[in-house]
Amino acid sequence: MTRTHDQNVRDDIKNLIHPYTPLNTFGATGPMVIRKGDGVYVEDDQGNRYLEGMAGLWCTALGFSDQRLVNAAIKQMKDLPYYQIFAGRSNEPSIELSERLLAMTRHLGMDKALYANSGSEANDAAVKVIWYYFNAMGKPNKKKLIARERGYHGVTVMAGSLTGIPGNHADFDLPVDRVLRTGCPSLYHYGRPGETDDQLVDRLVADLEALIAKEGAETIAAFFAEPVQGAGGVIVPPMSYFPKIQAVLKKNNILMVADEVICGFGRTGNMFGSDTYGIQPDIMTVAKALSSSYMPISATLVTKEIFDGLVKGSERNGAFSHGVTYAGHPVASAVAVEALKIYEETNIVGHVQKISPRFLQRLSALQSHPLVSATRGVGLIGAMEIVQDKATRKPFDAASGVMAHLGNAVLEQRLITRPLRDTMAVCPPLIITEPQIDELFDKLGRALDHTLGFARDKKLVS
Numbered sequence: 001m002t003r004t005h006d007q008n009v010r011d012d013i014k015n016l017i018h019p020y021t022p023l024n025t026f027g028a029t030g031p032m033v034i035r036k037g038d039g040v041y042v043e044d045d046q047g048n049r050y051l052e053g054m055a056g057l058w059c060t061a062l063g064f065s066d067q068r069l070v071n072a073a074i075k076q077m078k079d080l081p082y083y084q085i086f087a088g089r090s091n092e093p094s095i096e097l098s099e100r101l102l103a104m105t106r107h108l109g110m111d112k113a114l115y116a117n118s119g120s121e122a123n124d125a126a127v128k129v130i131w132y133y134f135n136a137m138g139k140p141n142k143k144k145l146i147a148r149e150r151g152y153h154g155v156t157v158m159a160g161s162l163t164g165i166p167g168n169h170a171d172f173d174l175p176v177d178r179v180l181r182t183g184c185p186s187l188y189h190y191g192r193p194g195e196t197d198d199q200l201v202d203r204l205v206a207d208l209e210a211l212i213a214k215e216g217a218e219t220i221a222a223f224f225a226e227p228v229q230g231a232g233g234v235i236v237p238p239m240s241y242f243p244k245i246q247a248v249l250k251k252n253n254i255l256m257v258a259d260e261v262i263c264g265f266g267r268t269g270n271m272f273g274s275d276t277y278g279i280q281p282d283i284m285t286v287a288k289a290l291s292s293s294y295m296p297i298s299a300t301l302v303t304k305e306i307f308d309g310l311v312k313g314s315e316r317n318g319a320f321s322h323g324v325t326y327a328g329h330p331v332a333s334a335v336a337v338e339a340l341k342i343y344e345e346t347n348i349v350g351h352v353q354k355i356s357p358r359f360l361q362r363l364s365a366l367q368s369h370p371l372v373s374a375t376r377g378v379g380l381i382g383a384m385e386i387v388q389d390k391a392t393r394k395p396f397d398a399a400s401g402v403m404a405h406l407g408n409a410v411l412e413q414r415l416i417t418r419p420l421r422d423t424m425a426v427c428p429p430l431i432i433t434e435p436q437i438d439e440l441f442d443k444l445g446r447a448l449d450h451t452l453g454f455a456r457d458k459k460l461v462s
């Protein structure tokens with residue numbers, strides 16, 4: 001019997017491990033298989049068209065059908081599909097990318113770029129760079145890394161250890177040692193009764209000072225933070241948070257690593273989250289929108305001071321013995337160069353600034369919905385908290401199936417958003433237009449209404 005393409009795809013699904021899916025639990029329906037992309041929309045293998053309100057995994061800034069990016073890849077594939085950048089070799093796209101990337105981040109102090117393929121690797125490399133730097137500077141005791149509750153920095157052994165989400169640790173034997181955990185600047189989740197944002201910040205600053213005093217500043221190397229925490233629930237920090245935290249870090253000679261993997265390239269309404277929140281990083285990690293995610297590529301950017309330390313260390317060791325096969329991959333670099341050109345030529349940041357008020361206004365209007373206790377957002381990233389009881393902010397019991405219902409109701413509206421515990425996240429491609437923002441929130445509103453009906457039928461809400 002001849003098998004159709006669809007049957008083959010369905011069978012192959014069984015051979016794939018799907019992240020964040022309980023293994024061996026695909027029911028009759030299986031996963032949603034996406035086949036095509038068109039602007040901010042994607043189409044599944046059944047022909048259903050969805051507004052992709054998460055830009056994939058917070059990443060396809062230019063949507064799903066940018067022809068300039070496609071052409072850049074084709075051209076580079078034809079010219080030179082691969083060449084490495086080890087031991088005195090290089091390729092033109094990776095050089096051009098570094099020039100552009102550093103021109104865009106020079107005001108934040110960045111001076112050199114180290115490439116890899118994913119955000120996790122970029123953060124892993126940041127850790128290795130930090131240890132190498134302090135060893136070279138004669139401070140071999142500076143090893144510990146501070147990272148925050150709800151932080152997400154990836155899943156490799158070290159990045160996964162920096163990540164502050166219990167699910168990413170359980171049974172993976174993470175976190176490894178050398179990681180210290182500190183608080184998350186979310187008044188909604190961690191505020192004490194009557195506490196203001198500024199009081200929360202002062203408490204977190206005091207906690208950080210106490211942690212540093214307890215461990216000894218001479219043992220602590222760096223602090224890792226996303227400007228806006230993404231996978232931890234879209235935590236938008238108070239404006240006073242980073243300046244005050246950084247003052248403590250500076251006083252104690254602790255490096256600041258800005259994980260810009262989600263926030264980089266316009267997401268928060270400025271080119272970088274560090275611009276929006278007044279962060280002065282020693283190291284920045286970027287990925288995702290670096291190539292609009294059309295090719296896997298990430299970078300760890302460092303200041304001249306750090307780079308000089310790496311030079312010193314490599315003189316001692318004979319070489320800087322770190323790098324991955326696909327670092328500075330010419331096709332990925334060429335696509336990233338094109339993405340950066342598009343951001344500049346189309347003034348993507350200006351576009352985000354122009355339409356963000358509509359996005360934030362429609363998001364915040366959802367607070368009047370009986371299931372939504374709070375919303376938060378900045379630029380084109382936002383989230384809402386789904387609760388059973390608005391007065392007490394009590395979330396639904398997972399067994400109630402309400403969040404699962406909402407997830408399905410959103411899909412039935414032909415919209416893609418991302419449930420994170422009791423939070424629903426939205427993070428559309430940056431090219432989204434105002435009518436598409438309205439479409440997104442109209443659909444979300446209908447999905448919430450549908451879910452309210454479900455919760456009422458189950459007598460979970462009145």
Ligand SMILES: Cc1ncc(COP(=O)(O)O)c(C=O)c1O
Nearest residue numbers: 118119120152153154226261262
């Ligand atoms: C802020 C942040 N850092 C790092 C990562 C890890 O990136 P990757 O999944 O490419 O390894 C992610 C992924 O979502 C992220 O959101």
